[in-house]
Amino acid sequence: MTGEGASPAAVPVRDRLPRGDLVGARVAADFAAPLASALADELTGYLRLEPGDALLGVGGSEAVITLESGVPVLAYDAGDDADGPAALAALAGTTPVRVERYRLPADALDPLHDPGTDGTEPFRVAPGAPARELAGDDALAERTREAAPADRRAAGGDHDALAAFLADEERVEAVRREARAEARARADEWGLGDQLAE
Amino acid sequence: MVEAFAVASGKGGTGKTTTTLALGMALARRYDVTVVDADTGMANLLFHAGLADAPVTLQDLLAPDARGPDGAAVDVADACYDRHGMRVVPCGTSLAGFERSDPARLREVVAELAADTDVLLLDSPATLASKSAVLPIVLADRVVVVTQPTIPALSDALKVQEYAASYGTGIAGVLFNKVRGDLGSVGTQAERYFEGPMLGSVPDSDAARAARDAGEPLLAHAPDSDAAEAYRAAAAGIDPEANAASDVADRFRSAVVPDRP
Numbered sequence: 001m002t003g004e005g006a007s008p009a010a011v012p013v014r015d016r017l018p019r020g021d022l023v024g025a026r027v028a029a030d031f032a033a034p035l036a037s038a039l040a041d042e043l044t045g046y047l048r049l050e051p052g053d054a055l056l057g058v059g060g061s062e063a064v065i066t067l068e069s070g071v072p073v074l075a076y077d078a079g080d081d082a083d084g085p086a087a088l089a090a091l092a093g094t095t096p097v098r099v100e101r102y103r104l105p106a107d108a109l110d111p112l113h114d115p116g117t118d119g120t121e122p123f124r125v126a127p128g129a130p131a132r133e134l135a136g137d138d139a140l141a142e143r144t145r146e147a148a149p150a151d152r153r154a155a156g157g158d159h160d161a162l163a164a165f166l167a168d169e170e171r172v173e174a175v176r177r178e179a180r181a182e183a184r185a186r187a188d189e190w191g192l193g194d195q196l197a198e
Numbered sequence: 199m200v201e202a203f204a205v206a207s208g209k210g211g212t213g214k215t216t217t218t219l220a221l222g223m224a225l226a227r228r229y230d231v232t233v234v235d236a237d238t239g240m241a242n243l244l245f246h247a248g249l250a251d252a253p254v255t256l257q258d259l260l261a262p263d264a265r266g267p268d269g270a271a272v273d274v275a276d277a278c279y280d281r282h283g284m285r286v287v288p289c290g291t292s293l294a295g296f297e298r299s300d301p302a303r304l305r306e307v308v309a310e311l312a313a314d315t316d317v318l319l320l321d322s323p324a325t326l327a328s329k330s331a332v333l334p335i336v337l338a339d340r341v342v343v344v345t346q347p348t349i350p351a352l353s354d355a356l357k358v359q360e361y362a363a364s365y366g367t368g369i370a371g372v373l374f375n376k377v378r379g380d381l382g383s384v385g386t387q388a389e390r391y392f393e394g395p396m397l398g399s400v401p402d403s404d405a406a407r408a409a410r411d412a413g414e415p416l417l418a419h420a421p422d423s424d425a426a427e428a429y430r431a432a433a434a435g436i437d438p439e440a441n442a443a444s445d446v447a448d449r450f451r452s453a454v455v456p457d458r459p
Contacts (some may be wrong), residue, residue: 159381163383163387
């Protein structure tokens with residue numbers, strides 16, 4: 001499928017995204033609320049997301065999810081330099097997150113949302129993928145999928161974000177390490193310390 | 199012999215109760231199986247098993263005076279129902295019953311059940327955030343981890359595994375549920391991080407929803423469905439170990455008293 005000349009990846013979407021009108025900003029405890037309100041408002045534009053570690057001055061990364069009538073289309077994570085499903089994997093679990101909502105005229109996004117000339121769409125995510133992978137909200141994912149244009153409802157690649165997450169060994173080990181520390185801390189808190197294995 | 203399994207996911211919506219009953223029915227072809235709704239705060243197994251009208255449930259056994267709705271004394275056998283080849287112990291959903299129940303009594307009830315079965319399946323709460331929610335994981339010999347192929351669900355599944363390991367509880371395996379399309383490389387990728395085998399991949403299924411609506415376990419409602427077949431294959435990957443019934447009973451009896459969920 002790879003054609004000659006520049007692929008879309010060589011012309012970063014992040015450099016071509018026009019600046020929209022800021023219509024709201026908040027710190028959200030999880031991803032469900034901002035995704036649900038974007039869908040309810042049928043927002044066309046993008047969400048600029050600043051993960052919790054960046055808020056604490058640790059990271060400094062940011063991510064963007066573009067929207068057509070509230071339905072996610074593209075995603076990228078500038079911090080991890082990740083695109084599409086991999087960007088969702090990079091963002092997952094990074095709450096609290098600061099969310100800025102920007103509005104754009106639909107035609108301003110057309111050049112970005114049109115498939116690349118070689119047919120590849122590295123930034124594209126399935127309509128329900130952000131709700132499913134970031135918010136863990138199956139019902140919101142289904143509502144989002146139903147709101148998508150017919151030609152996007154059957155978008156494949158359902159497990160790409162999870163595959164990207166699992167490929168990041170350091171990240172998965174960090175989840176396990178934190179869970180072990182949490183389990184032991186809570187065992188002490190709950191008086192279950194004597195039930196712990198050595 | 200008896201081996202106690204907690205069926206746990208760490209999050210809601212993964213189809214844990216459907217899975218508990220499906221694995222129970224499949225294992226009941228080879229073993230004496232007892233299924234207990236150990237999610238006393240959000241009990242729902244009774245609806246899946248056609249026991250919504252069960253006159254006596256676990257809630258009555260957990261009442262300090264162990265009395266049923268009509269005021270008569272009840273014992274464990276009164277809350278056991280033979281359904282679909284298994285012994286099923288549902289939990290009621292009445293608020294008064296919940297408030298009246300003493301979770302500490304769960305240990306005794308489960309210890310008594312363990313004395314007379316091969317496989318004990320504990321349908322566990324969909325959270326790890328309270329003492330009573332983790333109790334089934336603390337008490338069980340091994341955990342069957344139920345997850346979905348999404349990042350949040352798999353992260354919670356990893357948490358379940360690490361909580362289990364912290365309490366010396368093993369992993370019987372990992373089951374991917376509500377899978378759309380082909381799992382692709384995800385199963386193999388995930389297996390690297392779990393201490394137990396991948397038990398299988400159960401397709402997202404209208405049959406599972408229809409079974410729940412009909413108040414029947416999936417394997418009774420739609421035994422020929424792809425999902426039912428996947429559950430039977432997953433159950434074949436679980437090999438219950440023979441433990442002395444008295445060991446398991448003692449472990450339950452010696453466990454700590456949980457707070458209310």
